[in-house]
Amino acid sequence: xxxxxxxxxxxxxxxxxxxxxxxxxxxxxxxxxxxxxxxxxxxxxxxxxxxxxxxxxxxxxxxxxxxxxxxxxxxxxxxxxxxxxxxxxxxxxxxxxxxxxxxxxxxxxxxxxxxxxxxxxxxxxxxxxxxxxxxxxxxxxxxxxxxxxxxxxxxxxxxxxxxxxxxxxxxxxxxxxxxxxxxxxxxxxxxxxxxxxxxxxxxxxxxxxxxxxxxxxxxxxx
Amino acid sequence: xxxxxxxxxxxxxxxxxxxxxxxxxxxxxxxxxxxxxxxxxxxxxxxxxxxxxxxxxxxxxxxxxxxxxxxxxxxxxxxxxxxxxxxxxxxxxxxxxxxxxxxxxxxxxxxxxxxxxxxxxxxxxxxxxxxxxxxxxxxxxxxxxxxxxxxxxxxxxxxxxxxxxxxxxxxxxxxxxxxxxxxxxxxxxxxxxxxxxxxxxxxxxxxxxxxxxxxxxxxxxxxxxxxxxxxxxxxxxxxxxxxxxxxxxxxxxxxxxxxxxxxxxxxxxxxxxxxxxxxxxxxxxxxxxxxxxxxxxxxxxxxxxxxxxxxxxxxxxxxxxxxxxx
Numbered sequence: 415x416x417x418x419x420x421x422x423x424x425x426x427x428x429x430x431x432x433x434x435x436x437x438x439x440x441x442x443x444x445x446x447x448x449x450x451x452x453x454x455x456x457x458x459x460x461x462x463x464x465x466x467x468x469x470x471x472x473x474x475x476x477x478x479x480x481x482x483x484x485x486x487x488x489x490x491x492x493x494x495x496x497x498x499x500x501x502x503x504x505x506x507x508x509x510x511x512x513x514x515x516x517x518x519x520x521x522x523x524x525x526x527x528x529x530x531x532x533x534x535x536x537x538x539x540x541x542x543x544x545x546x547x548x549x550x551x552x553x554x555x556x557x558x559x560x561x562x563x564x565x566x567x568x569x570x571x572x573x574x575x576x577x578x579x580x581x582x583x584x585x586x587x588x589x590x591x592x593x594x595x596x597x598x599x600x601x602x603x604x605x606x607x608x609x610x611x612x613x614x615x616x617x618x619x620x621x622x623x624x625x626x627x628x629x630x631x632x633x634x635x636x
Numbered sequence: 637x638x639x640x641x642x643x644x645x646x647x648x649x650x651x652x653x654x655x656x657x658x659x660x661x662x663x664x665x666x667x668x669x670x671x672x673x674x675x676x677x678x679x680x681x682x683x684x685x686x687x688x689x690x691x692x693x694x695x696x697x698x699x700x701x702x703x704x705x706x707x708x709x710x711x712x713x714x715x716x717x718x719x720x721x722x723x724x725x726x727x728x729x730x731x732x733x734x735x736x737x738x739x740x741x742x743x744x745x746x747x748x749x750x751x752x753x754x755x756x757x758x759x760x761x762x763x764x765x766x767x768x769x770x771x772x773x774x775x776x777x778x779x780x781x782x783x784x785x786x787x788x789x790x791x792x793x794x795x796x797x798x799x800x801x802x803x804x805x806x807x808x809x810x811x812x813x814x815x816x817x818x819x820x821x822x823x824x825x826x827x828x829x830x831x832x833x834x835x836x837x838x839x840x841x842x843x844x845x846x847x848x849x850x851x852x853x854x855x856x857x858x859x860x861x862x863x864x865x866x867x868x869x870x871x872x873x874x875x876x877x878x879x880x881x882x883x884x885x886x887x888x889x890x891x892x893x894x895x896x897x898x899x900x901x902x903x904x905x906x907x908x909x910x911x912x913x914x915x916x917x918x919x920x921x922x923x924x925x926x927x928x929x930x931x932x933x934x935x936x937x938x939x940x941x942x943x944x945x946x947x948x949x950x951x952x953x954x955x956x957x958x959x960x961x962x
Contacts, residue, residue, distance in 0.1 A: 491872075505864050520873045520877060522663020
C-alpha cells in the first residue's frame with residue numbers, strides 16, 4: 415500500500431529531516447510511527463499527503479509514485495486518504511455535522527447520500543447526538559473524535575494520523591487508538607504517528623522508529 | 637484504491653464514468669448555487685464594510701463613466717454641428733437681385749456644393765435686426781450696408797475640404813468674400829478627442845483601482861479564512877473549489893458597486909440636468925443632460941462585475957500559490 419524507497423528530505427538545502435527512509439506497508443496493515451519530536455514523523459506524513467516532495471527517492475502509494483502526480487491530480491489523490499491531525503483542524507464556524515460532511519461536499523456527493531454517511535461516521539465515534547453542536551462546545555477528546563469521523567467519512571483505504579492523542583489523557587487516548595483499530599479491522603490501512611511509547615507498545619502492532627531522520631527500528635507486531 | 641478500479645472490465649468502467657460525469661456536473665451546479673448564496677450571506681453579515689467596499693468601487697467607476705457619458709452627448713452635438721457646417725459667400729455690393737440669383741445658381745451647380753440659398757440684402761437686414769434686437773438703431777440708417785449673401789452647404793464637411801472649396805469659390809465672379817467658421821469647430825473637435833483619451837486613460841486607471849479595491853478586500857477575506865482553506869486543501873479540495881466562494885464575493889461586490897455607480901450617476905445627472913440645459917439654451921444649443929441607456933447600464937454593470945471578479949481571482953490565486961507543496 416505504501417512504499418518508501420530510499421527517501422530523503424532536505425529543507426533549505428542543509429537541514430536533513432529524513433534520510434534514506436526505506437520501508438513498505440502492506441494493504442490492511444496498522445503501523446505506528448514513533449520517535450522524539452523532530453525525529454521526522456511529521457515530515458514523513460507530509461510526504462505521504464503530498465504536502466511536500468521528497469528531495470531523494472520515491473514514495474509510492476497503491477503502486478503510484480505520488481511525486482509524479484500533476485498538480486491538478488493532487489486533490490483527487492488526497493480524497494483517497496483520510497487524515498487526522500493533532501490539532502484536529504476543525505472549522506469552528508460550522509456545526510459538527512458540517513465539519514464531518516466537508517470531504518463529501520468537496521467531492522460533490524449527493525446530499526442525501528452524504529447525510530447517511532455523515533451520520534454513520536458520527537455514530538461510529540459516538541457523537542451522533544452532538545451533530546448540531548459547534549466544535550467549541552465539545553471537549554478535546556470529542557473534538558478529536560469529530561476529526562476522526564471527518565477522516566473516515568469518505569471510507570478511505572488509507573488513514574493517516576499525526577499525534578492524534580497529543581493532548582489527551584491516557585484513558586481518552588486509549589479510546590482513540592481503539593477506534594483506529596476498529597477501522598483497521600474492516601480493512602483500512604492505518605498509519606499513526608505518536609511519541610507515546612507506553613500507549614503504542616501495549617497495542618501489539620508494527621512500530622517504525624525514527625531518530626534524527628533515520629529509520630532506526632522496524633519492529634513487527636508481536 | 638486505483639488498483640481496484642483498473643481491474644474492472646472496461647465497459648463497466650466507461651458506464652461508471654458517464655454516470656459519474658453527469659453527477660459531477662450536478663454536484664458542480666450545487667456547489668455554485670451554495671457558494672453564490674453563502675458569499676452573499678457573508679456580505680450581508682457585515683453590511684457596513686460591504687457597502688463601503690461597494691461605494692469605493694462605485695466612486696472609482698463614476699468618474700470615467702460620467703466623463704464618457706458627457707463626451708458621448710458632445711459627440712451627438714458634434715454630428716449636428718457637422719451638418720450645419722456652412723460657408724457664406726458675400727457678393728459684391730453693386731450686384732442686383734437678378735444677377736445675385738444667377739450667381740446663386742452657378743454656385744449651386746459648382747462641384748462640391750450640396751445646396752445654396754440666397755439671402756438678399758433686405759433679407760439679411762431683416763434677420764440682422766431680429767437677431768440683435770436693434771430695429772430702432774438700424775432703421776435710422778439711410779442705406780442698407782449689408783451685401784447679398786449665399787449660404788452654401790458643402791458636400792464634404794471635413795475641415796480641409798471645406799477650406800479648399802472656399803478658396804475655389806472665391807474665384808467665382810461676383811463673389812466678394814468667402815467666410816467659413818471652422819476654427820471653433822476644429823477646436824471643439826480636438827477638445828472632444830482630448831476628452832475621449834482622458835476618459836480612456838481614467839477608465840484604465842480607475843479600472844485598476846477597482847481591481848485593487850476588490851483584490852485587497854478579498855485578500856483580507858482569504859486571510860481570515862486561511863485555516864479553512866488549508867483544511868479543505870488538505871482533504872482534497874481543488875483550487876477551483878477553494879476559489880469559488882471568493883470569486884462569488886468579488887462578483888457580488890462588483891454588482892453592488894455597479895448598481896451604486898449607476899444610481900449615483902442617474903441621481904447626479906438629474907441634479908445637474910436643469911442648470912446644464914439652461915446653460916446650453918443660453919448658447920442656443922439643444923443639449924440634454926446625458927443619461928445611461930440600457931446598453932450603457934449593461935456595460936457599466938458588466939465591467940464592474942468583471943473587474944471585481946478579476947480582482948478576487950488574482951487575490952485568491954496569489955494565496956493558492958503560497959500554499960502549493962514544495
